[in-house]
Every structure is written in structure tokens, then in C-alpha cells.
Amino acid sequence: MARVRTGVRVVGAVLAAVLGASLAGCSSTGGKRAEERAKAAAAGRPAVSTPRWTFAMITHAGDGDTFWDIVQKGAKEAAAKDNINFVYAHDDQAQQQAQFVQNAIDQKVDGIVVSLAKPEALKDVLGKAVKAGIPVITVNSGSAQSAAYGALTHIGQDEEIAGEAVGTELNKRGRKKAVCVLHEQGNVGHEQRCAGAKKTFSGTMENLYVEGTNMPSVQAAIQAQLQADPSVDAIVTLGAPFAPTAVKAKEAAGSKAEVDTFDLNESVARDLKSGALGFAVDQQPYLQGYEAIDLLWLYRYNANVLGGGRPVLTGPQIVTADEAGKLEEYIKRGSR
Amino acid sequence: MSAAAPADGRDERLAPTSTLRKLLARPELGSVVGAVAVFVFFSIAAPTFLQASSLSTILYSASTIGIMAAPVALLMIGGEFDLSAGVMVTTSALVSSMFSYQMTANVWVGVGVSLLVTLAIGFFNGLMLTRTKLPSFIITLGTFLMLTGLNLGFTKLITGTVSTKTIADMEGFPSARALFASQWTIGSVTLKVTILWWLAIVAVATWILLRTRAGNWIFAVGGGADAARATGVPVVKTRIGLYMGVALCAWISGQHILFSFDVVQSGEGVGNEFLYIIAAVIGGCLMTGGYGSAIGSAVGAFIFGMTSNGIVYAQWNPDWFKFFLGAMLLLATLLNAWVRKRAEASK
Numbered sequence: 296m297a298r299v300r301t302g303v304r305v306v307g308a309v310l311a312a313v314l315g316a317s318l319a320g321c322s323s324t325g326g327k328r329a330e331e332r333a334k335a336a337a338a339g340r341p342a343v344s345t346p347r348w349t350f351a352m353i354t355h356a357g358d359g360d361t362f363w364d365i366v367q368k369g370a371k372e373a374a375a376k377d378n379i380n381f382v383y384a385h386d387d388q389a390q391q392q393a394q395f396v397q398n399a400i401d402q403k404v405d406g407i408v409v410s411l412a413k414p415e416a417l418k419d420v421l422g423k424a425v426k427a428g429i430p431v432i433t434v435n436s437g438s439a440q441s442a443a444y445g446a447l448t449h450i451g452q453d454e455e456i457a458g459e460a461v462g463t464e465l466n467k468r469g470r471k472k473a474v475c476v477l478h479e480q481g482n483v484g485h486e487q488r489c490a491g492a493k494k495t496f497s498g499t500m501e502n503l504y505v506e507g508t509n510m511p512s513v514q515a516a517i518q519a520q521l522q523a524d525p526s527v528d529a530i531v532t533l534g535a536p537f538a539p540t541a542v543k544a545k546e547a548a549g550s551k552a553e554v555d556t557f558d559l560n561e562s563v564a565r566d567l568k569s570g571a572l573g574f575a576v577d578q579q580p581y582l583q584g585y586e587a588i589d590l591l592w593l594y595r596y597n598a599n600v601l602g603g604g605r606p607v608l609t610g611p612q613i614v615t616a617d618e619a620g621k622l623e624e625y626i627k628r629g630s631r
Numbered sequence: 632m633s634a635a636a637p638a639d640g641r642d643e644r645l646a647p648t649s650t651l652r653k654l655l656a657r658p659e660l661g662s663v664v665g666a667v668a669v670f671v672f673f674s675i676a677a678p679t680f681l682q683a684s685s686l687s688t689i690l691y692s693a694s695t696i697g698i699m700a701a702p703v704a705l706l707m708i709g710g711e712f713d714l715s716a717g718v719m720v721t722t723s724a725l726v727s728s729m730f731s732y733q734m735t736a737n738v739w740v741g742v743g744v745s746l747l748v749t750l751a752i753g754f755f756n757g758l759m760l761t762r763t764k765l766p767s768f769i770i771t772l773g774t775f776l777m778l779t780g781l782n783l784g785f786t787k788l789i790t791g792t793v794s795t796k797t798i799a800d801m802e803g804f805p806s807a808r809a810l811f812a813s814q815w816t817i818g819s820v821t822l823k824v825t826i827l828w829w830l831a832i833v834a835v836a837t838w839i840l841l842r843t844r845a846g847n848w849i850f851a852v853g854g855g856a857d858a859a860r861a862t863g864v865p866v867v868k869t870r871i872g873l874y875m876g877v878a879l880c881a882w883i884s885g886q887h888i889l890f891s892f893d894v895v896q897s898g899e900g901v902g903n904e905f906l907y908i909i910a911a912v913i914g915g916c917l918m919t920g921g922y923g924s925a926i927g928s929a930v931g932a933f934i935f936g937m938t939s940n941g942i943v944y945a946q947w948n949p950d951w952f953k954f955f956l957g958a959m960l961l962l963a964t965l966l967n968a969w970v971r972k973r974a975e976a977s978k
Binding site for chain 2: 389400416504
């Protein structure tokens, strides 16, 4: 018993020391405080007096996905402004995602936002939602099926068009041989991106499948590909977290390839500025989440529908070193 | 366990036991207590949990796990693991869909071919295990990785994409859908056919375990393979049979996924094998083999269904979803072990 008590005392002393040090040694730049100042500007208090509706958002995101975190942030901030009770659920297995939509229907929510990466799996359950009179808006993927499944609007980026933009940009940069890195097996949108890039790219492009949930293996796979084929001069990753990994792989393999990526995050912005990355294609995830919730609200409040039956596009937007500086602070606060 | 005893030779082991005693000695008793606890918890924590429509959703969710948990429980009683069970479900759905589509055959042909292929995978697992004497953990881990690769590789090779093409407009689809993925709506409640499959599989598994010679063999092999072999139990046959049982149910699950969603994603099913194992363990199966029940696996699957959906109905932050799931399952298993200890002490 006595030994335990001494242990507790030692831990207490260490904690006190650490706390003291952190209070004494303040940083005047960056850090949590700067983040909080930025946040206070966009603090969420309802700006409307409509009833408190519940909107559920169900996506095909895996755990700990940066991109979807930003989508969720946009949705949350719109929900705060529109006086919405916002519920979020996600699973990368189609069956589980369908289950979550069913859960939302069971809870009689007032609106559903759903991503259709695996459209057929959600067809029946979305039909049920529509039959139950719940307005549905699709985001991010599934623009082709959205209207057929009875959704009001689709908000997102046409993956094929985004891919084509990448191919055109690669041509502009005089690239000859590219590798398209797919990090999520079974994602139709990713396939479309690479197919679109292949279509407009005048050089040759190969697909490389990697295990997105396991970063070291992603690096090893890209490295192996570059070592096997030294003539590769462009690597396109489909998600921001994979760009720095591709840069690392390229350096380790001693390759001269340019790394380009879809989506943004802090390190992508930094690497764009420093020239480690060529360009990024942004689809503005914040906008996807924000607009989805806001449009549901508009539909509930005023029966407004945006898009005239066509998808509302949030991208592609090519970001190069010139724009990266401006976006960096927004990326830092997690809204780009 | 009510082991079949020889009719003659009266000794104290054959003394009749009271019904209550028998009930207390069942392996699934603890899980039933756990299920009641989880049910009460979510009834309080989640306002929409007790709706009829929510309960039918939970039952469906439980059935999709439970169909696989029953044969996995039998396999674990037999002292083995199958880590390939999750992707095997996807394999079976892929084979069915792609065979029908590519051959432009009646959908039922694909379903039949898929049954043969899936059973062959189960046979392969069992055969490798009995031939190589390697632990089943290793063998099925190898199968799991190979199947994951085959699923992706073949699908891409054949369809050019990562998912199968739609077969909803092909002959035989409606009747196959009726068998594997139909549903009845009674008022606001939708009951899916998988619930019936699940109950049937659990009933058959229980009958095998408690009423047949094969059931005794399973317990014997799980309790100690060498001793079992010495007493004339066909160890090899039993093990291969157990793996083929898992394969059979993987086929049923796979057909359900195919006919309810019409298109199959090639990368799915990974990780589900652990859910089946968890359901079996909550239901009273020991990780060491030789003890457990099929009914327990059903209760375990029901606990899983209640937990995974209850968290959603309670509107908790999804970031914590896996944590709650793990904590709940751990608590249910602990409670289960505690109840079992108490039950054994009172004998």
C-alpha cells in the first residue's frame, strides 16, 4: 500500500511540474490559442428561429479520415447556424452504411445527408426514407444515381471531370508517365478519377492500389513501384494524407517524379508552397457538408431546391503554390 | 452439457438433475444475463431504441452476424479458428454474381457454382489444417489474405472495376431474392428473411451439438484431439466438416448480400471474422475449445446488434463508436464469465 501512495505522489509532482512549465513558457504564435481566436470568429449560435430539426449525415468514410472530418465540420457549422440537431455516422462497409440509414429512418429524422460511394447498396433503404417523407440530399459521390433514388440534390465534385482536370494539368507540365495511387479498394469515385485523368493525359498512366489504412505499406508500395520503373515522372495521390507519404517514397527511391494530389491539408499546403508538391485538386469538402445541411434546412423552411435536378459541383479547383499561401490559415483551422 | 450416457451401468453421474440445475449449467446463461443488461441500458439511454421498427432493425443486424456466428461457435467448440470467414462471405457473393453475369446464365446457376466454390474453400481450410498440423490461426490467416487478394484481383480482371455488374435484370433473380433477401412489412415493422435463416441455422447447430454423434465428436476434438483420436473419434473428418459448415453459412450470408444489394463491392468483409468470433465468445464459447453453445452465439450476435445500433439510436458521437462497442463487448463477456462461475459454484 505504502509503495502505491509514493507512486501517486511522484505522478502528482510530475504533473504539477509539467503544468507549471507549460504555463510559464507560452508561445506567442500559433498553437491552440491562435486556433481558438480563429474559431471564435465563426462561433456557432443559431441565426434562425426555425424549430430544432434533426438531420442525420451518413457517409462511407473510414475511421479517422481527414477529408470527411472537414465535411463534417462544414455540416456542423451549418447545423449550429440553422438551429439543427446534427447526427453523424459513418462506416466504410456498404452493409453497415445502409444499416445506419435505416437507424436514421427509425429515429424519424427530419432530413438525411448520405454519400453514395456504393450506390446500389443504399438504393432500397433510401427508397424507404423517401417513402417515409424524409428529404434526402446526396453528397460527394453518387451524382449519377442521386436523382433516380429520389434525392433532392447532389452536392459534390464530378470525379470524372476532376480526373480530366488532372490529366490536362499534367500535360501542361510536360509529364510523360504517371502513376495513379488508389488508397480505397472498392471506391467507384476513385476509379473514375484515375479513368478521367487517363482520358485527358497524353502520356501513359498506371493504377497502383495501396492499403490506405496502413501508411507504411502505402509508402513501401509507391517506393517499390518507383524502383521498378524509374521512368515514372508523376505520382497522383487521391487523398491529402497520402501526398507527403508519396513525397517520402519518392525521396527514398531516388526518383525525380513530381507528386500531385487530390484534396488539401496542412502539410499539402506547406509542400505546395515549398515546391515539394506540384499541384492539388480541391473539391472543397467544407462546402459539401455545409451546403448539404443548409439545403435541407432551406427545403424544410421554404421548399427550395438547388441545382435544377443537376448535381451542384464543388470542384475541381486546381491549387498551386500561388494560392496555397492564402489557403493555409483556413486549412489550419480545419475548414479547407 | 447433457452427454449421451450408456443406458446400463447406474452410477452417481447418471442421477437425474433438476431443471433449474440444468439451466444454470448451460454455457449461454451468462450471455442471456448480459443481453438483458445491454437491453435495459439502451432502453434508458436511447429514446428510439424500444420502437418496433428499431427492434426489427436490430434483429436484422443481429441476424447478419448470427448466421455466421453459429458455425463459428461450433468450430470454436471444436478448438479451431477461422479468420477467413469474413472475406469468404464476400467471395461467395462475388462468385455468384460474376459467374451468372459472364456466362449470361440463370442466376441460380451462379448461386450453385458459388456454393461449390465456397465449400471448396472450407474444405481447403480443413484439409490444410489436418495435413500440415499448423495452428488454424495461421492457416486461415493465409486463406484470409489470399481470398482478400483474389476478391480484388478477379473482380478487377473480369469486370474492369472494383465492384460487380448488376444482375437484377437477369432470369432467376426475383426467385433467388425471395429466398435470400426478401422481407415482410407488418405495419411499421420490416422483418427480413435472414432472421428466419438465422433461427434455422442456430436450431440445426444446436441439434447437431446436443443430439447427434457428430456433436459429441466436436466436443471431444475441442477438448483434446489426441484423446479423441484414441477413443475412435474421426478427428480429420470432424474438423473438415466444421470448416465446411462455416463455408456453407458464408455462402448463405454472401447470397444475402448479393441479392439485397444486387452489386457486390470486392473489398468488403475484412474484419467481420472477428465479429463472428466475438459473438461466439460472448455466447459462452471458450477460446481454448471444448465448451460453448450455438444458442449462445445467437445471444452474442443479438448483443452485438443491440450495441452497434443502440449507440446510433443514443446519438453518441461516432468517433467513440468503436470504443463503446469494445467496452460493451468486454463487459458482456466479463458478466458472462462471472455468471458462469456462480452457476458452477452452486452445483
